[in-house]
C-alpha cells in the first residue's frame with residue numbers, strides 16, 4: 094500500500110500549482126522508496142514541473158511512498174481506434190474481408206448498428222486504458238461519407254473528458 098503525504102515544513106510549502114501548457118496543474122511529487130525498472134536498491138524519484146530530476150524534494154511536494162515497489166514509466170498506446178470500439182456493449186466478431194473496400198463497408202455497417210454514440214464508446218475504452226496505466230495515446234478516427242465527422246467529434250469529446258489523465 095502506498096501512502097501520500099506532503100514533504101517538508103508546511104510553512105515553506107509552495108502554494109503555486111503550475112500548469113502544463115495551460116491545461117493541467119503540475120505538482121511537485123516525490124516517489125519515495127521505489128526501484129526504477131526493478132533496480133536492487135530503492136531510491137527517491139523527484140518530479141518537478143512534470144519531469145523526473147535529481148536533487149532534494151522541493152518544499153511542499155506531494156510524497157508517495159512506493160514501499161520498495163518497481164517504478165515503471167506509464168504506458169503509451171501508439172495506435173488505437175477508439176471510434177470503432179464497442180467497449181461496454183455486446184461482442185462483435187469481424188468477418189473475413191477480401192478487400193480493403195469490403196473491410197471499410199463492414200466498419201460502416203458496425204457504425205450504423207451501434208446505439209451508443211462514438212463519444213460514449215470511445216470514452217469507455219480510453220478511460221479503461223487510463224485505469225490500466227496508459228498516459229498517452231495516438232488515436233485515429235475515420236472521416237468518410239458513412240460517418241461524416243462523428244468519429245472525430247466523438248473522439249474529441251472523450252479526449253476532453255479525460256484531459257486530466259490522458260494525452261491524446
Ligand SMILES: [Zn+2]
Nearest residue numbers: 172173174233
Ligand atoms: Zn490502425
